[in-house]
Amino acid sequence: MKKSFSIIEYQEAGQDIKEIYDDTKKTLGIPFVLNWFKCQAGNPALLKGNWIKLKSTLCEGNVPNIIKQLIIYTVSAERQCNYCAEAHKLFADMMGKSLSSDPDFLISENMDSDLVPNSYKVAVRTVANAALSDGHVEEKDFDALMKAGFNEDEIQELFAQADLVNMLNTIANISGIKIDNEIVELSYSL
Numbered sequence: 001m002k003k004s005f006s007i008i009e010y011q012e013a014g015q016d017i018k019e020i021y022d023d024t025k026k027t028l029g030i031p032f033v034l035n036w037f038k039c040q041a042g043n044p045a046l047l048k049g050n051w052i053k054l055k056s057t058l059c060e061g062n063v064p065n066i067i068k069q070l071i072i073y074t075v076s077a078e079r080q081c082n083y084c085a086e087a088h089k090l091f092a093d094m095m096g097k098s099l100s101s102d103p104d105f106l107i108s109e110n111m112d113s114d115l116v117p118n119s120y121k122v123a124v125r126t127v128a129n130a131a132l133s134d135g136h137v138e139e140k141d142f143d144a145l146m147k148a149g150f151n152e153d154e155i156q157e158l159f160a161q162a163d164l165v166n167m168l169n170t171i172a173n174i175s176g177i178k179i180d181n182e183i184v185e186l187s188y189s190l
Contacts, residue, residue: 004176008041009033017041020051027059032182036083036168039175050167057164061157063150066095066107067123068161073108074128075165083172084165086179090187122148123158131162 010021010033021033021041028034040047058068069092076084089108096107099115107113111121122144130137137159145155 005039005174006042007035007038007177009038013041014044016044017047020044020047023055024051027055030182032180034087034183035177035180036087036172036175039177040171050171053167054164057157057160061154063123063154063157064120066092067120067158069095070107070111070120070124071127071131071158071161072165072168074124075131075162076169078128078132079169081169081172083177083179084168086187087183090183094186119148119150123150127158127161130159131165135162 008017010018013021021037024033024037025031037047037051040050058072059065069088073085073088073092076088092108093106096105099105099107100113105113105115107116110116111124126137126141126144130141142155145158150158
């Protein structure tokens with residue numbers, strides 16, 4: 001099997017795809033379209049459905065986005081999904097700058113730091129374990145999240161990240177996409 005899908009650049013895309021691309025850039029706050037989306041643009045229905053799922057699961061809700069980014073980074077790194085690990089590490093580290101005045105602080109490398117709220121640590125550990133164990137959770141997992149300050153709606157939102165990261169990793173690995181040059185350039189600014 002060929003391990004790649006065609007990448008459809010913005011200028012080559014039809015109007016329906018450009019609308020989705022524009023929404024991804026606006027929602028994610030980045031001036032470029034990620035390869036993760038471009039590799040799906042050959043199938044507009046798939047791209048649209050996956051964008052709706054990613055947008056509602058990752059970008060909306062009450063759980064801070066940094067926690068979601070850290071969950072996706074942690075699981076992706078463990079699974080060796082290089083594309084997702086690199087992209088979500090960068091996003092998490094950019095968001096993590098708000099936790100420290102130290103310009104060299106990277107949350108992805110300092111999860112044990114006292115600067116990282118305990119609720120972040122509990123959420124990342126618990127949800128990453130659920131994603132890596134095919135969704136196996138126990139009552140103690142729910143209790144740990146409740147004790148860390150999350151309500152039932154937020155816990156549901158957190159566990160949705162386990163499902164999302166599975167989709168993200170699968171598409172990235174099957175498509176054979178490489179990390180975006182723009183992400184590499186952004187990483188140098190951290």
